[in-house]
Amino acid sequence: MGIRNVPVISEALYERLKEQGLLFPIVLLLAILSVIWSYLSSVGNLNFNIHDDYHAYLFFPSKLLQLGTLGIDPFSERRLISGLAGNSFLLAVGLVQMKWYFLHAIDWALGMLVFVYSITFIRIRASFKTEFLVKSCLVIGLVLFSIPAANITSNVMPMAIVFAIWAWLLGLIDAQNPNSSLGVKGGLVLGAMLASLLTLKSTLTPYAAISALLILVYLKCTLIASWKQFALFFSSFLLGSTLMLLPWMIDLFQSSGSFFYPLLGKGFHAAQYGYFHGATENFFSRRTIYSNIAAVFSPLGKSVFSISILLLLFLLLQLYRSRYQSRLIIFAALPLFSSILNCLIVGYAIGGYGAYRYVYFVGLASLIISIIASSFLIQKKAMAIVIYGICIFFLVRGAQDQVMHSSSLVAEIKRAWYNQNPISMVDQDRYRAASKAIPQDGNVLLRVAYPFLLKISPNVLVADYPGAASPPPGMPIGKGPEALRSYLLSHGVSYIVWDYQSQANFGKTQYGERLSPETHPWIRSEATLSFDFQENLENMRLSGKAMYESDGISIIDLR
Known part of the structure; x- marks a missing residue:
């Protein structure tokens, strides 16, 4: 539906741009060029993790294509702990048409294009000028950010899914009759979308669970007055989640002994046998407790999460000062709360090891959807300063990342252009x-x-x-x-x-x-x-x- 409407939207956009002067076509051109550069640098990235990727994440899609099934791999730790193998299917689709060393095109490139498309065509409650500038700044900064990814597992595609979940809910809130979409169909859609995150990566589980809880409570308190209607919605939500997850869970159990690691059992993992040290083992020991706690909280000091905390506090302040459209203010705060709480839970679960790269992507998606959801407050001077300040940060941070890495990115694109296999x-x-x-x-x-x-x-x-x-x-x-x-x-x-x-x-x-x-x-x-x-x-x-x-x-x- 969205693709079919693009020509009409583009024509209308062109007419509006002509009315705004020279700045707007320049910003639009800069956004388009940034997206193209991001796509080229993603597709041309020939860097792979020599352990995670070479030993597992490239093996599984190759196996899937050669055999038509993932089969069993009881001696593979990555098969057991990394998720429900949805990422392997996505990579296998890529392998049908491209060589393995271009597979960053699936998550980094295609995922980013889907995310950018979603941002472009979601409605912002503001004037055309404000909407255009905010979206352009967010898109330019987003595509120019350096990606803190250590392997080829799903990172950017979950961002697009997270954004789509909250955007779908925002559309319900804006609808004149939201209850019509909150029946069986709505529950099935929400359940399937949240569950799809778990098929891609197991570290997304806390975010999906927190978001599900907050969304259900929010819907019951604001949109669904009847307990009977809520029970129907909740039942369909569980059904949608189950239908999405069950086939993957059965497949993982047959391969690795667990329906979902570690919540539904550790399966064949060595931790089950007592000779594997868990991530949180000795977390609270006197010698390491302070450094471990610092590692868990360290992502909150990074720019994405520090901005998320500031925006959340500002929204809560707006809620305290004024009850005007409190329903929308609360909704805009939910993704931020999910992101921050997820940061702490994941950080502890992995013992603080590399926590930032596990929480960055859903954190960034949550920040962007919260900015869009709170844009109706931009008419207030303080909120305008906050939103435009975040937009400026996106531009500066994106430009900074590109200046730091541009030479290496150009070299990688040249290697890819000449089809240079990373393996001798x-x-x-x-x-x-x-x-x-x-x-x-x-x-x-x-x-x-x-x-x-x-x-x-x-x-x-x-x-x-x-x-x-x-x-x-x-x-x-x-x-x-x-x-x-x-x-x-x-x-x-x-x-x-x-x-x-x-x-x-x-x-x-x-x-x-x-x-x-x-x-x-x-x-x-x-x-x-x-x-x-x-x-x-x-x-x-x-x-x-x-x-x-x-x-x-x-x-x-x-x-």
């Missing part, structure tokens, strides 16, 4: 040869640098962080190669493909410092288990159990 031809040849040698008469476990480059058949499994996930009673740790061999055979694994030349890009020489007591407990546990597993593989290889060995890759026969 030597490594591609090594994996092409090993792929032809993979046996078909038993299950094969991969511990290699680039598992997605291998031919994937139904008998192929991956170990991204070996030992961090494994079927009961858990992979034996510190018990030597024979115990590991017996365990794997008991779970149907007959062969292991081992890239001993690169140590699967996780050698002790490069990452041995992760074993230090100062390292985050989760990271230290992953390193401890991976190094133990790899030492056992090397002992097996040197003992003459390899059935294939060439160019630094060995296929070990466990039988």
Whole structure:
């Protein structure tokens, strides 16, 4: 519907722009150029996480395309903990038409375009001049911000979904008869939209849960007077959520032993077996409590969240001073409250480790929708100063990020233009040869640098962080190669493909410092288990159990 109306909207916009003078076409051109530059730099980004992406997040979409299903991967920690595999399906769609090293086009580029489109065509309660300037500043700043992403999991697409959820609700509030949309259909839509966040990334769970609670309470207190109507809406909300999540949950349980990690069980995770240090272990110990609490609260000191806190306080002040349109003021505050509370919950759940990158994206989307929802207050001088001040910040911050990273972005775009594969031809040849040698008469476990480059058949499994996930009673740790061999055979694994030349890009020489007591407990546990597993593989290889060995890759026969 929106796409069909674009020509009409564009013609009307053109007529309005002519009435406003020269500034407006210049701002519009700058916004368009910023979006184009953002798209090019996203598509041209050839940087990938050599562990998360190469070992797991690129393997799963490749497996999906080659087999038509994700199947089971009981030895993959990322399969278990990162979400319900919705991101793998999105990346698989991209792989149909593009090479793997252009896959940032799916989340970073396409997600940003969807988000920009949503901002462009949502209605702001202000004059045309104000609406145009606010939207243009938000869009320009948004697309020019540097993205604090560490891997190729969904980050920007959830921003668009979060924005769409709150925008849909804002449309209901503005409607003349909102109750007509708050029946079964409305509940199904809201439930499915919030649940879709969980299919993409598990760290979005707190935000989705907080938002659901606040939205339901808000609707009951402001729009749904009848308890009977609310019960019907709530029931359909639960049904929509269940229908969205259930197939993914069953699939994850069959693969990794949990319907949804960790809320519905830890499944095959090593934490279940007692030899994996959780993220919050010793969080309140006397030695680290202050630094841990500081790490949890540190994202609130970043620009996006500090601005969110200031805007929330200002909205609460407006609510206290005047009851004028209090319903809209409260609604504008809800996304900010969800974002700030989510920041603290996620920060604690992951022990403060890299908390900012997990909460930044929904935080930014929440800030933008709150600005738009509160724009009706811009007629007040104080609110105008706040909103225009935030817009100026978006422009300055976006320009600053581009100045800092422009040279590296240009270099990346050039590499992409000349189709330069991030993986060397030597490594591609090594994996092409090993792929032809993979046996078909038993299950094969991969511990290699680039598992997605291998031919994937139904008998192929991956170990991204070996030992961090494994079927009961858990992979034996510190018990030597024979115990590991017996365990794997008991779970149907007959062969292991081992890239001993690169140590699967996780050698002790490069990452041995992760074993230090100062390292985050989760990271230290992953390193401890991976190094133990790899030492056992090397002992097996040197003992003459390899059935294939060439160019630094060995296929070990466990039988």
